Amino acid sequence: xxxxxxxxxxxDRTVLLDCGxxxxxxxxxxxxxxxxxxxxxxxxxxxRITPLSLWNAAALGASPEEITECLERFSGRGLPSGLAxxxxxLMSRYxxxxxxxxxxxxxxxxxxxxxxxxxxxxxxxxxxACGYLRTGQLEMAGSAARRGxxxxxxxxxxxxxxxxxxxxxxxxxxxxxxxxxxxxxxRDYQREAAERFRAFGASGIVVLPCGAGKTLVGLAALExxxxxxxxxxxxxxxxxxxxEELKLRTHLPxxxxxxxxxxxxxxxxxTVATYQMLTHRASKGDGFKHMGLLGERNWGLIVYDEVHLLxxxxxxxxxxxxxxxRLGLTATxxxxxxxxxxxxxxxxxxxxxxxxxxxxxxxxxxxxxxxEIPVPMEPEVKRRYLHGTAKEKFRLASANPAKAEMTVRIxxxxxxxxxxxxxxxxxxxxELAAITGAPVITGKTPQQARMKLYxxxxxxxxxxxxxxxxxxxxxxxPDASVxxxxxxxxxxxxxxxxxxxxxxxxxxxxxxxxxxxxxTEDSREQEFAxxxxxxxxxxxxxxxxxxxxxxxxxxxxxxPGGENPHSKEAFGS
DNA sequence: CACTAGGGAA
DNA sequence: GCAAATCCCTAGTG
Numbered sequence: 001x002x003x004x005x006x007x008x009x010x011x012d013r014t015v016l017l018d019c020g021x022x023x024x025x026x027x028x029x030x031x032x033x034x035x036x037x038x039x040x041x042x043x044x045x046x047x048r049i050t051p052l053s054l055w056n057a058a059a060l061g062a063s064p065e066e067i068t069e070c071l072e073r074f075s076g077r078g079l080p081s082g083l084a085x086x087x088x089x090l091m092s093r094y095x096x097x098x099x100x101x102x103x104x105x106x107x108x109x110x111x112x113x114x115x116x117x118x119x120x121x122x123x124x125x126x127x128x129a130c131g132y133l134r135t136g137q138l139e140m141a142g143s144a145a146r147r148g149x150x151x152x153x154x155x156x157x158x159x160x161x162x163x164x165x166x167x168x169x170x171x172x173x174x175x176x177x178x179x180x181x182x183x184x185x186x187r188d189y190q191r192e193a194a195e196r197f198r199a200f201g202a203s204g205i206v207v208l209p210c211g212a213g214k215t216l217v218g219l220a221a222l223e224x225x226x227x228x229x230x231x232x233x234x235x236x237x238x239x240x241x242x243x244e245e246l247k248l249r250t251h252l253p254x255x256x257x258x259x260x261x262x263x264x265x266x267x268x269x270x271t272v273a274t275y276q277m278l279t280h281r282a283s284k285g286d287g288f289k290h291m292g293l294l295g296e297r298n299w300g301l302i303v304y305d306e307v308h309l310l311x312x313x314x315x316x317x318x319x320x321x322x323x324x325x326r327l328g329l330t331a332t333x334x335x336x337x338x339x340x341x342x343x344x345x346x347x348x349x350x351x352x353x354x355x356x357x358x359x360x361x362x363x364x365x366x367x368x369x370x371x372e373i374p375v376p377m378e379p380e381v382k383r384r385y386l387h388g389t390a391k392e393k394f395r396l397a398s399a400n401p402a403k404a405e406m407t408v409r410i411x412x413x414x415x416x417x418x419x420x421x422x423x424x425x426x427x428x429x430x431e432l433a434a435i436t437g438a439p440v441i442t443g444k445t446p447q448q449a450r451m452k453l454y455x456x457x458x459x460x461x462x463x464x465x466x467x468x469x470x471x472x473x474x475x476x477x478p479d480a481s482v483x484x485x486x487x488x489x490x491x492x493x494x495x496x497x498x499x500x501x502x503x504x505x506x507x508x509x510x511x512x513x514x515x516x517x518x519x520t521e522d523s524r525e526q527e528f529a530x531x532x533x534x535x536x537x538x539x540x541x542x543x544x545x546x547x548x549x550x551x552x553x554x555x556x557x558x559x560p561g562g563e564n565p566h567s568k569e570a571f572g573s
Numbered sequence: 574c575a576c577t578a579g580g581g582a583a
Numbered sequence: 584g585c586a587a588a589t590c591c592c593t594a595g596t597g
Contacts, residue, residue, distance in 0.1 A: 235589065262591045276583085276590045283581070289591095311583070391585070424586070443588045469587050490584060 004076025007031075011080040013049040013087075014038075015071070027074045028540060029355070033057055034067050037538040040530060045537065051090050052341055055160050058094040059204075059349035067091070090158075097123070097154065098162040099147065105323065108147055108165050110140040122157045129153065148319025152345040160344070163202065167325045170227035170300015173269050177223060178251050186216060187364065193352040194220030197327055204351030205307060205328035205343070209539075210501025211479075212359060214329045215245050218303045221327045222270070223250070227300025230293070231272045232314070234306045236261055237475050242272045242305070260293060267296050279313045291317050304328045307347055308335050308494060315339070318346045332497045332535050357540040365504040366481075366513040370536070370543045372529070373410070374521040375402050385523065397523035398487040399428045404435050407484055409550035410516055411436060411464055414482045418457060421466040422499050423486040429466050432486065438464035445470075454478050472498050479505035485517040491531030500536060517543070 006021035015035060017027055020043065028045075031037075034057040035047035057067065068084045096117055100109045110127060112118045115137050118127075124134075130150040132142030142150065144165070151161045186194070193206045194217050208214050222229050231242055239259055246257045258266030260273035277290050294302075294317055302321070304310060307328035310318075318326070328347040333340065359365045377385060377400055385396045411419055423429050426442055433440045439462070441450055450470075456462040458478045471477060472495055483503050489495050503513035519529045533543060 274590070279583075280591050281582075282592075394585080426587075470589095473588065489586080 005074045007071065007074040007076075009071050009075045009079055009083065011083055013083070015047040015049065017045040017047065019043055019045060023074065029357075030070050030074070032355070032538050033060075033062060034070075037534050040534060040537045049087065051093075051158060051160075052344060054087065054091045055094045055344065056350045058091050059351065064088040064091045093158070094160050095162050097159055099151070099165040101144070101165040102141065105144055105166075105168070107141055108144050108150075109135070110142070110150070110161070112138050114138070117159075120159075123154065123159050126153050126157045126159075144323070145320065147322040148346055151322070152319060152342060155341055155345040163322070163348075165323070167202075168298075168300070168323045170225075170229075170324070171269070171298040173222075173226055173228050173252075173256075173300075175223055175226055175270075176251050178249055186220060187213065189354050189359070189364075190217050190220065193217045193354075194224060196352045197221050198224045200351050203326035203328075203348035205330065205333065205348055207330055207333050207350060207353035209354075209356045209359060209365060209504060210331050210498065211365060211504045212331075212354075214305070214331075215242060216249070218242075218305065218327065218329055219245060219249055221303065222301065225301045225325060227325075228269045228297055229271075229301040229303060230297075230299045231270070231303040232275055232278070232305060233272065234309050235274060235276075235473055235475075236263070237473075238305065239272045239274060241475055246270060246272075260290075267293065269297070271297070275309065275311055275314055278317070279311050288313060288317075294321055299324055301325045301327065304347060306330060307343060308332055310343065310347075312339075315342050315346055322346075331501065332494050334493050334535055336492060336494065355539060356536075363506060363511060366507045366511050368500060368503055368513045368515050368541065370500075370515045370517070370533075370541050371549075372543045372545045373406055373516055373518050373549050374545065374547055375400055375406050375518050376521045377523070378402055390524065393524045394490075394528070395425075397520035397525035399425050400518075400520040400523075401431070403428075403486050403518045403520075404432055406518055406549060407432060407486060408436060410482075410484055413550060414514070415463075417463070417482045418460065418478070418480040419464045419482040419484065420471070420477075420480040420502055421464065421484045421486060422468075422471050422488075422502070423466070424469065424488050426468060428487060429468055433466055436464060436466070438462075438466050440466040440468070441470055442468040443470055450474075471502060477502065479503065481507055481512075482514045483516065485515070487518075488528075488532060491528040493532060493535040496532040497535050500541070 006018045006023045006027045008016040031047050034053055035049045036053050037045060038048050039046040064087050067087055071079055096113045098111050100111060102109050110132055118124055127140050127150060130142060130146045130153055132140040132150060135141045147165060151163060154161050190213055206217055233239055233242060239261055243257050243259055246252060247254055252270060256269045258268030258271040260266060260271050261277060273293060279288060280290060281288050302324055307330045326347050360367050381396060381400060385393055388396055407421060421432060429440050439453055441453060453465060457465045480503050483499060485499055500515050503515060507513055517529065519525050
């Protein structure tokens with residue numbers, strides 16, 4: 001089909017990548033810089049170049065020429081007519097409109113680099129709808145209060161705005177690293193990310209994999225900004241982690257660090273709160289009781305941890321406080337609700353990301369082998385499957401009882417390793433527990449019982465632990481060297497990334513880990529399984545399909561010391 | 574007053 | 584387009 005390069009570039013800004021081509025790897029590394037992976041069946045990956053993916057590339061300093069050259073090289077031929085021009089046009093929009101401050105910050109000026117740009121109906125009417133009026137050939141002016149709204153609406157209309165309106169100072173805070181701890185140093189990529197934030201002198205998002213130490217990047221941002229800071233994160237455990245890191249790594253006195261949660265309401269120079277705290281309301285029609293926290297002190301910086309989880313009301317509130325410096329942290333900038341554009345406009349562009357494989361090459365995270373194990377249905381299950389509705393089909397395939405036996409085989413093959421079994425349905429997990437004898441942790445498991453199981457698992461006393469969706473949230477869940485995914489949500493890319501993250505911590509010895517995903521053969525589960533792994537595929541993870549796992553018996557890896565290399569023979573083929 | 578169970582929200 | 588988990592608040596209990 002393709003005679004030259006690995007890519008077929010189409011006029012609609014999609015790119016087909018041939019997975020069998022010798023230059024596949026090279027192309028796979030370059031494409032994510034400016035395109036998003038949307039489909040990845042076995043033979044061809046489909047990428048899409050969107051305005052947003054181009055703007056993020058532009059924010060990171062890429063030029064349209066580089067992108068066009070890259071596409072030409074990988075397609076081995078010229079691009080469809082007009083495509084290069086379109087890429088140049090879309091990308092050039094980033095930076096052509098800029099916001100500046102005037103009148104001591106009361107009003108803002110929207111400046112364009114050409115008169116035609118302001119004359120574009122999309123630009124003029126959108127800005128006018130935000131209350132911005134023409135004040136000159138190249139200029140419109142309006143209220144600073146509409147700063148977020150203006151950026152959001154213009155970006156939606158296809159015209160991103162470079163925000164150079166600056167930030168208010170915020171209350172100064174004397175924050176320095178705890179220098180008693182000589183062993184502690186930022187890793188090169190953490191320093192680079194923090195440096196980028198400082199160099200930008202503006203808001204933005206840092207993307208790093210699970211376990212790569214995003215918290216430290218956040219602390220470095222605090223240290224660089226030296227102002228009172230509000231940190232927003234996803235859950236109570238994470239709040240606790242932030243406050244502990246703050247006390248451990250910086251010389252801030254404990255009374256300067258506060259937690260604002262259901263348990264305690266401390267508003268201190270550095271305050272950590274949950275998103276749910278901010279968005280809580282007594283009942284549907286009521287107002288948000290705690291959104292006032294955003295203006296409670298003179299915050300100079302707001303850190304949005306797990307920014308991909310940012311709820312809609314916090315978006316709205318964030319639109320109103322655009323004069324406060326913002327740092328977003330996340331492992332996966334993808335959202336399942338399609339609001340990536342609002343993250344871009346209201347928090348900021350991506351200012352740093354590091355491909356997972358790069359961290360793997362440098363040994364900061366484990367090298368994970370991803371294996372897909374097809375599991376057939378027993379005739380009785382198959383019969384019920386064929387008669388079910390679409391929804392029942394997914395449920396039946398996900399909870400396929402034959403997965404239990406397969407799970408047991410995989411556990412056997414990895415004797416001596418720490419193994420997490422992760423699933424979505426409580427009854428399925430209970431059944432697995434009955435068969436394997438391993439304990440289950442679900443949302444109902446009290447915190448104390450969780451801690452006890454965690455530490456047993458950590459010490460290696462407990463080899464197998466079965467976990468429900470708690471694995472998606474629990475930041476303190478111990479690391480494992482093998483994860484077995486037995487079922488998952490409707491194609492959630494984030495969930496897959498989070499679960500893989502459970503085995504990413506570097507391993508002693510050869511630094512290898514295993515991620516198994518059990519998928520029922522000839523079922524609806526397959527399509528969702530493919531969707532789930534899009535983000536990881538984009539990051540360069542390949543899932544090897546392995547049929548009839550463990551059929552040839554007698555191959556078992558055993559090693560003293562717990563961390564065995566899970567001998568290759570056991571995974572032949 | 575401290576603690577827990579249960580409801581509502583997203 | 585589903586099930587499960589989370590968090591916050593309140594009412595009930597001892």
